[in-house]
Amino acid sequence: MSDNRTTRWVADVQRVLNEVGGERGRQEVKWGEQNHPNGTGGTRSLLRDAYEPNLDLRTGAELAAIFTARTDRLAAAGRLTYEAILTEEWAEAIACDDPAELRAELVQVAAVAVAWVQKIDREQGAGITVTAIRSQPNPELWLTDAGHVWQRCDDGSLRCINGTDQPEDESDVRRRFGRLRRLVPESEAGQ
Ligand SMILES: [Mg+2]
Incomplete structure (x- = not known):
């Protein structure tokens, strides 16, 4: 890319990242600092908590409802994980038909990923705690x-x-x- 196009590309990335930052701010206001377990792993049976067979046969809207209910259930039981939150946001995104709604959900997916990275950084002794x-x-x-x-x-x-x-x-x-x-x-x- 030419210098001018590179500059514009960087600015375009920054514009989207600023939106993700805004969503992070809204999350922080709504939920406060969150430090859920990761809930990930290559040998775990990750979707068992969904209590739903044949997930491949479900529509996008059904998957969004299933994984939203799963997050609510895990939160009520004190077992919420970042895996569950990101899976819910992913499911909400892939259920979208409208590009504007899809875009908004993808910003939320990105913001949850950022929140998760911040949690990992706090565990490593880095990162900022909101007080x-x-x-x-x-x-x-x-x-x-x-x-x-x-x-x-x-x-x-x-x-x-x-x-x-x-x-x-x-x-x-x-x-x-x-x-x-x-x-x-x-x-x-x-x-
Ligand atoms: Mg969402």
Whole structure:
């Protein structure tokens, strides 16, 4: 590729990765830091928990329902794994007919994969632990296009939810990251 095309290609990858970052922010707000077991392995019988025979005969919508129910069941039993979460997101993606819905589900697949990588990194002693978001019961949260999540402090300033940055004026955050979008909790959004 020419330099110009290479630059545009890198920017295009970054644009999509920023969307994945935004989805990671929404996941973090919804679920907090998650540290599920991997649930993977070359010698494990991975789909036994689905309790469904003949998965190859199922439609996409049936597979999405089966693996969503499986995730819910494992979560209720305290046995949720990243394998189950990613399998559910994969199933939701492959059930899509509409390209826009498929695209949104694929961003979710990518974001779950990123969350999983972050969990593995934390286990290795690397990676960031989110702390700030837990200090308020109903935090006011703002999302940048780059996927950063900022929480409103009592004095009106904003603080990035990883808790490692100093609080900043909202105007400074907007200057650095551009647009800020309010993250409305799902309970308030009525979803
Ligand atoms: Mg999904």
